[in-house]
Amino acid sequence: MSSPSATGRVAGTRRSREISIADIARVAGVSHTTVSRALRDSPLISQETRKRIQQLALEMGYTPNAIAQSLQTRRTSTVGLAVTSIADPFLSEVVRGVEEVARSAGLSVFLSATHNDPEQEIAVIETFHRRRVDGILVASSRITGEYKQRLDQIRVPTVLINSQAESQYELLHWVAVDDLLGARLAVEHLLALGHRAIGYVGTSSRPRSCRQRLEGYQAALASAGLAPREEWVTIMAAEEASPQEDVLCGRRALLRQLDAGVTAIFCQNDMMAIGVLMACHRRGIAVPRELSVVGFDDIEMASCIIPPLTTVRQPRIELGRLAMQVLLDLLHEQEGRNHVLAPMLVVRESSAPPPAS
Incomplete structure (x- = not known):
């Protein structure tokens, strides 16, 4: 039924077209329906016939038609x-x-x-x-x-x-x-180190996470008996929400934060924190001796930069x-x-x- 010459003839045609169920049925000497059921492992076909047809399909290089299957299963x-x-x-x-x-x-x-x-x-x-x-x-x-x-x-x-x-x-x-919890962890860490003037840098391009992390920042300061000053919070106007834009926001935000007199900055995400670190390097500001910086996300780059970034890890x-x-x-x-x-x-x-x- 599956002689080398028969299989060879069909295999030879595979260069120009895909093997079909009809090809397998012709070589196996059974009906199209029998092959279809065997390939679906239907109990309506004997186990011996199912195994024989499935092995023949494998030898002939049969690939199921995903479109045809989806029409049958609606998946x-x-x-x-x-x-x-x-x-x-x-x-x-x-x-x-x-x-x-x-x-x-x-x-x-x-x-x-x-x-x-x-x-x-x-x-x-x-x-x-x-x-x-x-x-x-x-x-x-x-x-x-x-x-x-x-x-x-x-x-x-x-x-x-x-x-x-x-x-x-x-x-x-x-x-x-939980963005609020993550922000609280970051700010509570800075408070435990002794910081009392802590800034927040966020972006308008990620409104929900910016708002929730800002609320977590404010809640942590309030729990420590500190009223956050308006000048400590910098929300950069942005639209793209790209890594490049985040870095630029962080770089541009540093001067405002320094003018506000903060000793530490909590950033909405790691790329903004990296932008802050880059701006600090250009200005000769030693991190963390002169200014502490904390990010959010714990992307792979966070552990590779200098200094390695303290951050809030999301279980990505x-x-x-x-x-x-x-x-x-x-x-x-x-x-x-x-x-x-x-x-x-x-x-x-x-x-x-x-x-x-």
Whole structure:
């Protein structure tokens, strides 16, 4: 039934076209339906016949047609992942966590960038929908309730990761890090070192995390009996939310912070903190002897710069894993749960007690 000459003839034709179920049926001497059932491991076919046909398909180099399968199962075994930018150092580990869980579940991940534009973000989601993805993940989403009508038309299970929208669509599920707690950990660390004039540097391009980390900063100062001065807080106007823009914001913010007389600066994220460190180096300001600097995120670069950056670590891989698991629960028609993960403080060499003066 599977003589070398028969297999050789079909294999020879594979150079010009893919092997089909009809090819396998012709060589095996069975019907198209029998081959189809055998490849699906259907109990309607005897185990001996299933194994023989599956082995023949393997020898002939048969590749299942994903489009045809999706029409039968109404599933494509794919998920869409929208990120702000593929160059964002924070998101690399998040993507890794998503892919680990997706791969173990037999799912492929489509990646697309939204560039912090809510219109482009909703367009990406609509494109994923047209591609018939089974589910969608969105990192640092800017989607607000105003897109409710367009989202209602999509109806694809969707999970947000660290959403930046101040008023997000209430029917979407989400996974996030506790920004308020992280900010408190950073500022409490500086307070424990003896700092009393502590600045905050944030950006308008990430409104939700900026607000929550600012609130955590203010709460930590209030708990220490300190009233934060207005000049200690610098919110830089920005739109791109890119690593390059964050560094520039940090560099530009330093002079304002120095004029305010702070002895330590807590930055909204690590790239801004790196910008502050760069500006300190240009001005000959010794960190941490003259000024302490603390970031947020704990990107890989944070431990490699000089001095290594004290920062708040977000469990980035776990964020991706958990978001993908929530999506799997939704795909299996289980109740999806929202999650808030706890960050942790990582003390390195960019923070120290304030100058004796």
